[in-house]
Structure formats: structure tokens, C-alpha cells
Amino acid sequence: MDKSMIKGIAVGGLAMVVLGASGVTGYRALTQPKFADVVAVKEINETVVTPRERCETVAVQRTAPVKDQNRIAGTVVGGLAGGLLGSAVGNGTGKTVATLAGAAAGGYAGNQVQKNMQQKDVVTTSEQRCKTVNEKSQKLVGYNVTYRLDGKDGTVRTSFKPGATLPVKDGEVVTTPPAPAAKS
Structure with missing residues (x-):
């Protein structure tokens, strides 16, 4: 065997290993799920306290x-x-x-x-009296989402309400909000 033939066999073997590895990687990428099924969605609310001034007019009696x-x-x-x-x-x-x-x-x-x-002898006048009251309200801060991926359940928190599925990238559920649809 001459040297060029040995070199050709070595380069060909190396090319086969590279192509085989990329084929396995490509196969894995093709067989990984693209979406996880959403099993349950629970809203997460936070109580917000807002101070507000409440005023009312009252009748006050004083000695004339x-x-x-x-x-x-x-x-x-x-x-x-x-x-x-x-x-x-x-x-x-x-x-x-x-x-x-x-x-x-x-x-x-x-x-x-x-x-x-x-x-x-009394005089009745009207006075405005004010006091600070705290009003409570609920603010939606996100969603706890239970999903199923490859037969296993998991939970993530999202800032958006998901649909029936969540996208999967590199075997992980994507929790970033989807881009808004382009208007035609």
C-alpha cells in the first residue's frame, strides 16, 4: 500500500466518523419533541393595597x-x-x-x-372631613403552568396565559411570551 492510499483511508474514515456523529445529532434533534402539552393553568394573583383619601361633608353644631x-x-x-x-x-x-x-x-x-x-343658641355649619382609606385589589402577576413532556409532568411560571401547548427547545420548555402576530 502506498502512502496516498493510507492517507485516503484515514481521511475517509475520519469523514465517516464526523458524518456518523452529525447523523446521530441530527436524528436526536429530529426525534426531540417540539411542544409540551399543557395539563393545567392556575392564575397567580397578588393583593395590591392602594391608599386613597375619602372626604365627606358633615354638619357641625357650635355654640353661637x-x-x-x-x-x-x-x-x-x-x-x-x-x-x-x-x-x-x-x-x-x-x-x-x-x-x-x-x-x-x-x-x-x-x-x-x-x-x-x-x-x-347653636349655629350649624358644614365642614369637609377627610381620612385615608386603603383599597385592596387583585393584580394578575402570572400563571403556574403544569405541562407534560416525554411522559413526565413539570411546572413552570409564565407571564402569559399559554394555549394547549408550550414550545420546547433543546429539551427545555420555553417560558418567554410568544411574539405578537404580525398585522397584515
Whole structure:
């Protein structure tokens, strides 16, 4: 055998090994599943708390402002009425004492009557009162997807709701969202 023939056999053998290996790899790639069957899909929700200000208008009652702080009007009117009543009692010096006593008692009574009236005199106004309330809502954050690949079940989390199958690449389930369909 000459050298060129040995070289040819060696190169041919090497080419056969390379071609055989690529054939096995190609066969594996052809026989691997392209999709995994989706068995179950469960939504994953998260509770979101959002603070919000709630305001309402309420009626508020307050004591009306007093114009006569010392209740002079009630004292004077009560004193005059008491003096008139006292003067109707008795004669002479007794009449004078009765008039003075009636004026004093009437003045005190008039003062107290005006005090009670001022305390019951109220003004109603409207005020806006606000408070912060927390509103709760549910936000969809993803899906737990149970799939079957080569007779085995597995679970992955996706950000999209899958269809009946998930794509498989290199024996692994692809969890990236599919590209949006092109518009025609």
C-alpha cells in the first residue's frame, strides 16, 4: 500500500466518523419533541393595597357667638320685672324693701335665663372631613403552568396565559411570551 492510499483511508474514515456523529445529532434533534402539552393553568394573583383619601361633608353644631358676654340685657330686664312685682307688695317702707328685693331677685333670674338661652343658641355649619382609606385589589402577576413532556409532568411560571401547548427547545420548555402576530 502506498502512502496516498493510507492517507485516503484515514481521511475517509475520519469523514465517516464526523458524518456518523452529525447523523446521530441530527436524528436526536429530529426525534426531540417540539411542544409540551399543557395539563393545567392556575392564575397567580397578588393583593395590591392602594391608599386613597375619602372626604365627606358633615354638619357641625357650635355654640353661637355671644354678643352680651356679661348678660346685661337679661339682668336689667329681670331687675325691672322683679322691681315692678316687688312694688305691688306691701305699703310704705315694706314696699320699698319689697321693690329692692324683687329687683335683685329679678336681676339674678334674668341673668340666669339669658345664660341658659345663650348656651342653647347653636349655629350649624358644614365642614369637609377627610381620612385615608386603603383599597385592596387583585393584580394578575402570572400563571403556574403544569405541562407534560416525554411522559413526565413539570411546572413552570409564565407571564402569559399559554394555549394547549408550550414550545420546547433543546429539551427545555420555553417560558418567554410568544411574539405578537404580525398585522397584515
